[in-house]
Amino acid sequence: MKHLISVDDLTAGEIGEILSLAARIKKNPGAYREKLQGKVFGLIFEKPSTRTLVSFEVGIQSMGGGTIFMGPGDFQLGVREEVKDVARVLERYLDGVVLRTFSHGTITTFERYFHKPVINGLSDFEHPCQALADFLTIREHFKGPQKPVLAFVGDGNNVLNSLILLTAKLGGRIRYATPGRFEPHAGLVKKAREIAGKSGASIEALTDPREAVKGADFVYTDVWVSMGEEKKRKTKIKSFKGFQVNSELLGRASRSVKALHCLPAHRGEEITEEVLEGKSSIVFDQAENRLHVQKAVLIQLCGQNSSEESE
Ligand code: CP
Ligand code: NVA
Numbered sequence: 001m002k003h004l005i006s007v008d009d010l011t012a013g014e015i016g017e018i019l020s021l022a023a024r025i026k027k028n029p030g031a032y033r034e035k036l037q038g039k040v041f042g043l044i045f046e047k048p049s050t051r052t053l054v055s056f057e058v059g060i061q062s063m064g065g066g067t068i069f070m071g072p073g074d075f076q077l078g079v080r081e082e083v084k085d086v087a088r089v090l091e092r093y094l095d096g097v098v099l100r101t102f103s104h105g106t107i108t109t110f111e112r113y114f115h116k117p118v119i120n121g122l123s124d125f126e127h128p129c130q131a132l133a134d135f136l137t138i139r140e141h142f143k144g145p146q147k148p149v150l151a152f153v154g155d156g157n158n159v160l161n162s163l164i165l166l167t168a169k170l171g172g173r174i175r176y177a178t179p180g181r182f183e184p185h186a187g188l189v190k191k192a193r194e195i196a197g198k199s200g201a202s203i204e205a206l207t208d209p210r211e212a213v214k215g216a217d218f219v220y221t222d223v224w225v226s227m228g229e230e231k232k233r234k235t236k237i238k239s240f241k242g243f244q245v246n247s248e249l250l251g252r253a254s255r256s257v258k259a260l261h262c263l264p265a266h267r268g269e270e271i272t273e274e275v276l277e278g279k280s281s282i283v284f285d286q287a288e289n290r291l292h293v294q295k296a297v298l299i300q301l302c303g304q305n306s307s308e309e310s311e
Contacts, residue, residue: 003118007128007165022296035303036065039095044070046101047227052121055291087113117301131162133289151216152176153209156184159222168192171199177212179239216253220260221245221270246272258282
């Protein structure tokens with residue numbers, strides 16, 4: 001594992017290692033405080049962020065590394081200077097970067113010219129760190145002998161794309177319902193189905209949210225209007241009528257269902273206040289797990305003595 005740009009950069013074995021390491025870090029964070037000693041990471045964010053930015057900052061600093069935040073005003077990737085030039089300059093200074101971009105192509109171009117670890121902190125195509133934290137959360141909350149059924153209701157965007165790929169890699173079960181025009185990326189789904197053919201994963205694409213959540217162990221949603229899509233707001237809101245995760249919909253899932261949301265949430269749109277604040281909600285465990293997973297990813301990519309814990 002050299003980079004984490006897509007879930008597809010990871011083998012099932014590597015995903016398992018990241019999730020187990022994240023669980024160990026969560027139990028004993030002090031054992032990892034020197035893993036990034038002397039390393040400095042750039043956090044390049046073209047879009048706002050709470051969880052991704054702060055969990056990476058805290059994760060890096062608590063393992064002895066340093067961070068430099070570069071927001072949209074700092075060098076405007078591809079506007080003030082070509083992405084490939086910025087990448088080649090930063091490669092001379094930094095030990096790795098976390099990038100949050102509008103276009104996924106910005107990250108893949110950056111990676112071609114920056115020969116050190118590049119981590120995708122969300123693009124218009126994928127959100128791999130989010131999906132890893134979600135699966136850690138699912139593992140913590142599901143103890144049954146079967147593979148849990150994850151139902152996703154809403155927009156077929158970056159978050160769903162990464163969840164589908166991760167489910168495929170791990171041989172899990174996912175059912176998603178999206179309105180016709182807002183399906184996940186067709187090429188990615190094709191690839192996920194090929195992977196599923198070998199891993200035994202089950203991937204069901206639906207258009208009826210009620211069918212998707214039926215008996216599900218986890219029900220996940222994401223905003224209908226993602227960052228950068230504000231101009232499409234009116235049309236999108238109309239298209240997602242009937243796709244809200246509310247108590248009525250959740251009532252069709254398993255009795256012990258847990259509700260997931262990557263956050264930020266738009267209450268009253270994709271999810272109700274009642275569900276978000278209700279007893280099924282585990283959204284803040286998900287948010288916490290971003291930190292433990294980011295640390296595990298960083299250690300796997302560039303930690304010192306990464307196979308050993310220091311205590
Ligand atoms: N879930 C997530 O990525 O949150 P932020 O946009 O706040 O980083
Ligand atoms: N789909 C959302 C996820 C935010 C974490 C967005 O891209 O804005």
